Amino acid sequence: SKGNKSSEKIAMTAPVITAQKADRSESAGWYVSFVLPSGSTFDRLPDPNDSQVKLRELDTEICVAKSFRGRATDELSRKMTEELRTSASKVNLALSDETRICRFDPPFKPGFLQYNEIVIPAYVDAV
Numbered sequence: 001s002k003g004n005k006s007s008e009k010i011a012m013t014a015p016v017i018t019a020q021k022a023d024r025s026e027s028a029g030w031y032v033s034f035v036l037p038s039g040s041t042f043d044r045l046p047d048p049n050d051s052q053v054k055l056r057e058l059d060t061e062i063c064v065a066k067s068f069r070g071r072a073t074d075e076l077s078r079k080m081t082e083e084l085r086t087s088a089s090k091v092n093l094a095l096s097d098e099t100r101i102c103r104f105d106p107p108f109k110p111g112f113l114q115y116n117e118i119v120i121p122a123y124v125d126a127v
Contacts, residue, residue, distance in 0.1 A: 010046075011037045015102035015117070064088055064095065065102075065119045071111030077101050080118045088122070096121040 017033040036045070042057040066084040070076055081099050088095050102117040 007046075010040075013037050014104040017100050017102050017119075019098055019100045061121050062124050063100075063119045063121050064093065065117045067115065067117045069112065069115060071114055072101050072103055072116040077116075077118065080116075081120070084118050084120060088120070094123040096123065 013035045015035060017031075017035070019031045019033070020029055042055070045055055048055065064084060064087075066080050066087075068076070068080050077099075085095060098121060100119040102119055103114070104116065105114040
């Protein structure tokens, strides 16, 4: 790949995750994240060529999720997010302000066949 300094090819994986930045004042108000293939280790990843690409290893977290089919438009994603937040509220589960849209299919797949998830980190006490 020409996207990293060692030209190492990395398999495409799903989902592709988008999340709106907390500070929405920036014109580029979204994060796009990619899940690396199983067996990848952070210390063996090639350095990206683009300075805007940041490699981060995320801690384990507990989240709530709602799956849905269809193209993940703004309108449909908002509706699914509202339903998920309402369900969590009914059981007194506190959620983060961050909402992630996880897309599992390529954009050229017909919309009605696309599988997506809304994922929101939850605040729970450690067990």
